[in-house]
Amino acid sequence: MGPHCNGTVMVFLSSTLIFLGILIWKQHQKRAASYGRYSLKSSTTKILIPANVGWFVQELPSFAVPVLLIYQSGELDHLGSKLLLCLFCGHYFHRVFIYGCFTRGQVVEIFFVLKCFVFCALNGYLQGHNLIYCTKYNGWTTDFRFLFGLMLFLLGMAFNIHSDHLLRKLRKPGDTSYKIPKGGLFEYVSAANYFGEIVEWFGYSIATWTFPAFAFAIFTSLSLGSRAIYHHRFYVEKFQDYPKSRKILIPFLF
Ligand SMILES: NC(=O)c1ccc[n+]([C@@H]2O[C@H](COP(=O)([O-])OP(=O)(O)OC[C@H]3O[C@@H](n4cnc5c(N)ncnc54)[C@H](OP(=O)(O)O)[C@@H]3O)[C@@H](O)[C@H]2O)c1
Secondary structure: OOOOOOHHHHHHHHHHHHHHHHHHHHHOOOOOOOOHHHOOOOOOOOOEEOHHHHHHHHHHHHHHHHHHHHHHHOOOOOHHHHHHHHHHHHHHHHHHHHHHHHOOOOOEEHHHHHHHHHHHHHHHHHHHHHHHHOOOOOOHHHOHHHHHHHHHHHHHHHHHHHHHHHHHHOOOOOOOOOOOOOOHHHHOEOOHHHHHHHHHHHHHHHHHOOHHHHHHHHHHHHHHHHHHHHHHHHHHHHOOOOOOOOEOOOOOOO
8 A cells, every 4th residue: 555545535436436327327217318319409508519529528537637646656666557557548548539539429518528527537536546556566467367357458448449430430520320330349239339348447447456446347337338228229219120139238148
């Protein structure tokens, strides 16, 4: 344990993440989170911003907060801590500067972006502080948990990026229509990008072997898992020729 580890805050924020995940799951029993195809465009009081600006702004703290924490703390002790922080920041570097800049998604409401911004700032702090101050990864890079978790993380990230790429290719710039996704893991599930993201964060939580990382994996599974059900239902209702064998989220199982 490093001298500055704030264990109580870590446990509190991690438990809050799980609680929030359950809350979102329950809310999704009534309606899907209002962005993308489920955004409510009826209200005139809403301020809408382009999707690429929204993604850039809302996800930036997940990258910037850990980077600032590393800068503040100076040199990290162990290779394991450096690699694990690189995984987390690498994911969000891609999400902010590549996914965020090239998305062809539709406009998003500013209040939703602000909510996500706060979430990403807190989660960036939780994961960054935990890795920098509350863990010691001496000799960890040869541990089976690190190696297995790393493999899962990279596999999940590849699934996630490839699936998001397939979705982006379904549209020309300016188009906001929905088509049947084809290729890659979409041949097996309706929410292939979500499956990749969930595998990624479970891999990360095994590689770090900490409560905050497990809490984030659980949050991701609950929030994206429940949204995947809406996506699947949307495709089945909209497209008569939607492949019958395609599952919702987990190939061959669910
Ligand atoms: N860790 C977490 O808790 C978390 C939470 C949320 C998102 N994410 C990640 O962030 C990324 C984006 O999430 P998302 O919820 O926006 O994913 P999504 O609903 O699958 O949409 C991804 C992008 O593809 C477009 N799209 C989706 N289906 C389409 C279709 N059938 N035809 C044409 N275009 C289609 C969407 O446009 P529209 O916007 O116009 O629908 C959006 O731009 C994913 O990689 C996800 O895993 C992670």
